Amino acid sequence: MRLLSLFFTASFVLLMPNLSRAQKGKPSTYLLRPAAVFDGQTLHPGWAVLIEGDRIKAVGPAAQLTAPAGAQTLELPGQTLLPGLIEGHSHLLLHPYNETSWNDQVLLESQALRVARATVHARRTLEAGFTTARDLGSEGAGYADVGLKQAIDQGLIPGPRLLIATLALVATGSYGPKLSTDVHVPQGAQEADGPEGVIRAVREQIGKGADVIKVYADYRWGLGGTAAPTFSQEELNLIVTTAAAAGRPVVAHASTPEGMRRATLAGVQTIEHGDNGTPEVFKLMKQRGVVLCPTVAAGDAILQYRGWRKGQDPEPERIRQKKTSLQAARKAGVAIAIGGDVGVFSHGDNARELELLVREYGFSPQEVLRGVTSGNAQLFGLTDRGSIKSGLLADLVAVQGDPTQDVTALRQVRLVMKGGAVYLRN
Numbered sequence: 001m002r003l004l005s006l007f008f009t010a011s012f013v014l015l016m017p018n019l020s021r022a023q024k025g026k027p028s029t030y031l032l033r034p035a036a037v038f039d040g041q042t043l044h045p046g047w048a049v050l051i052e053g054d055r056i057k058a059v060g061p062a063a064q065l066t067a068p069a070g071a072q073t074l075e076l077p078g079q080t081l082l083p084g085l086i087e088g089h090s091h092l093l094l095h096p097y098n099e100t101s102w103n104d105q106v107l108l109e110s111q112a113l114r115v116a117r118a119t120v121h122a123r124r125t126l127e128a129g130f131t132t133a134r135d136l137g138s139e140g141a142g143y144a145d146v147g148l149k150q151a152i153d154q155g156l157i158p159g160p161r162l163l164i165a166t167l168a169l170v171a172t173g174s175y176g177p178k179l180s181t182d183v184h185v186p187q188g189a190q191e192a193d194g195p196e197g198v199i200r201a202v203r204e205q206i207g208k209g210a211d212v213i214k215v216y217a218d219y220r221w222g223l224g225g226t227a228a229p230t231f232s233q234e235e236l237n238l239i240v241t242t243a244a245a246a247g248r249p250v251v252a253h254a255s256t257p258e259g260m261r262r263a264t265l266a267g268v269q270t271i272e273h274g275d276n277g278t279p280e281v282f283k284l285m286k287q288r289g290v291v292l293c294p295t296v297a298a299g300d301a302i303l304q305y306r307g308w309r310k311g312q313d314p315e316p317e318r319i320r321q322k323k324t325s326l327q328a329a330r331k332a333g334v335a336i337a338i339g340g341d342v343g344v345f346s347h348g349d350n351a352r353e354l355e356l357l358v359r360e361y362g363f364s365p366q367e368v369l370r371g372v373t374s375g376n377a378q379l380f381g382l383t384d385r386g387s388i389k390s391g392l393l394a395d396l397v398a399v400q401g402d403p404t405q406d407v408t409a410l411r412q413v414r415l416v417m418k419g420g421a422v423y424l425r426n
């Protein structure tokens with residue numbers, strides 16, 4: 001029995017790269033027959049999906065869909081088929097801080113090492129069912145995310161479709177790593193200041209391939225290490241208008257009320273983290289249509305790295321505060337994007353954000369599933385994906401069981417399809 005299972009494990013591992021190589025780049029016609037289809041909004045038991053080339057051709061009750069000649073039928077018994085999941089906040093060029101601190105990753109790890117790791121992270125993300133990821137900053141790895149995205153798009157390595165931020169923008173002195181005051185060390189993002197400086201930096205990043213501009217509207221800087229606003233209102237306004245002129249949205253890291261307020265007034269698309277948001281600032285976000293990506297899994301992970309024994313020790317103040325502020329955001333009607341700040345914790349473990357939102361933050365499974373599919377697609381302006389609808393990209397994931405009842409079913413990935421090509425079949 002033991003030998004047998006070992007054999008199956010080994011053959012599975014050997015088979016997968018061949019499967020993806022063989023089928024990648026030449027999608028064909030598939031009829032997918034799961035137990036149910038979650039189309040991005042609701043669950044439809046007994047539905048099936050027809051794929052032609054890289055697109056969804058038809059979706060509906062299985063009895064009404066027939067496989068055309070030459071189509072492959074994939075039976076997915078007991079499984080739910082969903083739109084490919086969309087990660088709202090990742091850093092493929094980072095790995096968990098309990099393995100190597102952020103400072104050491106930025107300062108001691110070579111670009112080659114970081115890129116080699118990132119290729120593995122990209123595969124794990126895809127195999128977890130996340131067919132798209134918003135990757136919000138290379139964190140000192142320069143423009144490596146541009147090449148990573150190209151390698152995925154050219155079919156050289158498996159990975160999600162990426163929206164990349166490249167270097168990200170910080171005000172001088174506000175970011176890290178910081179060593180002695182006597183030495184200048186490479187920073188985890190690009191420093192830019194003043195009207196000319198920020199305009200130039202935004203244009204440089206777009207020129208190199210940034211799909212979105214990431215800006216740190218506040219950060220823990222100075223000797224005390226307390227979070228404080230960084231860029232002025234004028235600088236933030238210019239960052240947003242310069243990016244908008246080229247059709248790029250801006251996303252802002254912000255956790256202080258003032259940083260969030262300035263970013264909101266400037267017109268960013270999303271605010272990342274937002275830990276100390278107040279009812280007033282959330283009201284403003286709602287009025288201006290600014291989205292919150294709360295990244296609850298990141299803080300949860302970091303506190304555990306620092307020694308919080310979750311489940312035994314009392315809940316840290318930072319977690320209590322996070323629960324209060326996220327509740328205030330929801331009460332104000334702020335749109336919520338789903339993203340975990342993956343990289344702080346393991347790539348491929350992306351479902352952790354959804355599980356936490358359901359288990360500890362009062363979201364329903366249906367809410368987070370809508371959020372991570374059609375919700376994120378709509379909030380990020382991705383009109384070609386996020387739902388299972390005729391004409392959209394054939395980015396799909398099948399999981400065992402019913403994630404609308406139990407969100408941990410997302411861990412049981414059985415099929416991953418991207419652009420009509422099968423990347424994983426368990």
Ligand SMILES: [Zn+2]
Nearest residue numbers: 089091136341
């Ligand atoms: Zn991040």
